[in-house]
Amino acid sequence: MKQTEILVVGAGPAGLTAGIYAARSGHKALVLEKSFAGGQMALTSEVENYPGFSEPVSGMLLAQTMEQQAIRFGCDVLNAEATGITAAPAGFEVATTAGPVAAATVIVCSGVKPKLLGVPGEKELSGRGVSYCAVCDGPLFKGREVAVIGGGDSAIDEALYLSNIVARVHIIHRRDEFRACPFAQQRLRERANVTYHLSCVVESVNGTQRVESITVKNLKDASTFVLPLGGAFIYVGWLPNTAWCSSLLALDESGNIKADDRLCTSVPGVFAAGDVRNTPLRQVATAVGDGALAAISAHDFLIGKR
Ligand SMILES: Cc1cc2nc3c(=O)[nH]c(=O)nc-3n(C[C@H](O)[C@H](O)[C@H](O)COP(=O)(O)OP(=O)(O)OC[C@H]3O[C@@H](n4cnc5c(N)ncnc54)[C@H](O)[C@@H]3O)c2cc1C
Numbered sequence: 600m601k602q603t604e605i606l607v608v609g610a611g612p613a614g615l616t617a618g619i620y621a622a623r624s625g626h627k628a629l630v631l632e633k634s635f636a637g638g639q640m641a642l643t644s645e646v647e648n649y650p651g652f653s654e655p656v657s658g659m660l661l662a663q664t665m666e667q668q669a670i671r672f673g674c675d676v677l678n679a680e681a682t683g684i685t686a687a688p689a690g691f692e693v694a695t696t697a698g699p700v701a702a703a704t705v706i707v708c709s710g711v712k713p714k715l716l717g718v719p720g721e722k723e724l725s726g727r728g729v730s731y732c733a734v735c736d737g738p739l740f741k742g743r744e745v746a747v748i749g750g751g752d753s754a755i756d757e758a759l760y761l762s763n764i765v766a767r768v769h770i771i772h773r774r775d776e777f778r779a780c781p782f783a784q785q786r787l788r789e790r791a792n793v794t795y796h797l798s799c800v801v802e803s804v805n806g807t808q809r810v811e812s813i814t815v816k817n818l819k820d821a822s823t824f825v826l827p828l829g830g831a832f833i834y835v836g837w838l839p840n841t842a843w844c845s846s847l848l849a850l851d852e853s854g855n856i857k858a859d860d861r862l863c864t865s866v867p868g869v870f871a872a873g874d875v876r877n878t879p880l881r882q883v884a885t886a887v888g889d890g891a892l893a894a895i896s897a898h899d900f901l902i903g904k905r
Pocket of ligand 1: 680711
C-alpha cells in the first residue's frame with residue numbers, strides 16, 4: 600500500500616499550494632487528482648485578480664506553474680480519484696482508483712462542482728449545447744447566440760469570455776441586480792453584443808438533438824418567451840465534492856466541510872482547504888491561502904504527534 604505523511608486530495612490551487620508547503624516543510628507529500636492539475640482555475644481563460652500579475656494570466660498557465668513548483672520541492676502528484684476515507688491506527692486510509700493510500704494526515708481540497716438548474720431538457724442536452732464551462736465549450740459556438748444563466752462572478756466572467764467569440768450573449772438572471780464584482784459588470788456593459796433579461800428564469804431548455812432554444816419566464820409579469828439559440832451556459836451555484844469523505848467529516852447545512860480558523864475539520868488530523876470548506880469567498884487567492892495554512896496545520900499536527 601502507498602504510504603505518505605500528508606495526503607492532499609485535489610490538485611486545484613488549494614491542493615497544489617498545500618503540496619508546496621507540505622513538501623517544503625520536509626514531509627513526504629502526495630497530491631491526488633482525478634482529472635487535471637489546476638481544478639476550476641485551469642478552466643478560467645483569464646485570471647485578472649490573482650496578485651503578482653499586472654496583466655491577466657491564463658488559469659492553465661498558473662496551474663502548470665503551481666504543479667511544477669510542488670514537484671520541484673519533492674511533492675508527488677498521482678492521477679487517481681479518492682473514493683472513500685476511514686480512520687486507521689496510524690492515521691487514515693484513503694481508498695482511491697489507484698489502490699488504497701495510508702496517510703498520517705489528510706488535507707481535503709476537492710473543490711466544488713456546478714449546481715444544476717434542474718429544468719426540463721438540461722440533463723438531456725448536457726454536452727449538446729448545455730454547458731457549465733465557457734472556456735471548454737465556448738469556441739464551439741463561434742458566431743452563434745448563447746445564453747448565460749446566473750448573476751455571480753462566474754456568470755459575468757464567462758459572459759465576458761463568450762462575448763469575444765459568439766454573435767450574442769443573452770444573460771438570464773432571476774434578480775434585478777448582479778452579485779458579481781462591479782468592475783467585471785462594467786466591462787460587460789461595454790460589450791455591444793450582450794442582452795440582459797433580468798428578473799427572468801429559465802423554464803426549459805428545448806431541442807431534439809442539440810439545444811435549439813430556451814423558454815424564459817419573466818418573474819415580474821409571469822409572461823414567457825422563447826429565445827432561439829445554440830448554447831446555454833449555466834452558472835447558478837456550486838456543490839462541494841464531498842461524496843468520498845462525507846461519512847467521516849462534519850458538513851454544514853450547505854454541504855461544505857466544517858473547518859475552524861486553522862482549517863481543522865471535525866476529525867483531528869484531517870484538514871480542509873479552498874472551495875470545499877465553509878468559506879465566505881471562493882477565489883484562487885483564498886484557495887491558495889487556505890492551502891498554505893492547511894499544510895502548516897498538518898505539519899503542526901505531525902510534530903505534536905511525534
Ligand atoms: C468559470 C469560473 C471562473 C472563475 N474565475 C476566477 C477568477 O477570475 N479569479 C479567481 O480568483 N477565481 C476564479 N474562479 C474561482 C476559482 O477557480 C476557485 O475558487 C478555485 O479554483 C478553487 O480552488 P480549489 O483548489 O479549492 O478547488 P478546485 O479548483 O475546484 O480544485 C479541486 C480539484 O479537486 C479534484 N477532485 C475533486 N474530487 C476529487 C476526488 N474525489 N479525488 C481526487 N481529486 C478530486 C478536482 O478534479 C479538482 O481538480 C472561477 C471559477 C469558475 C468556475
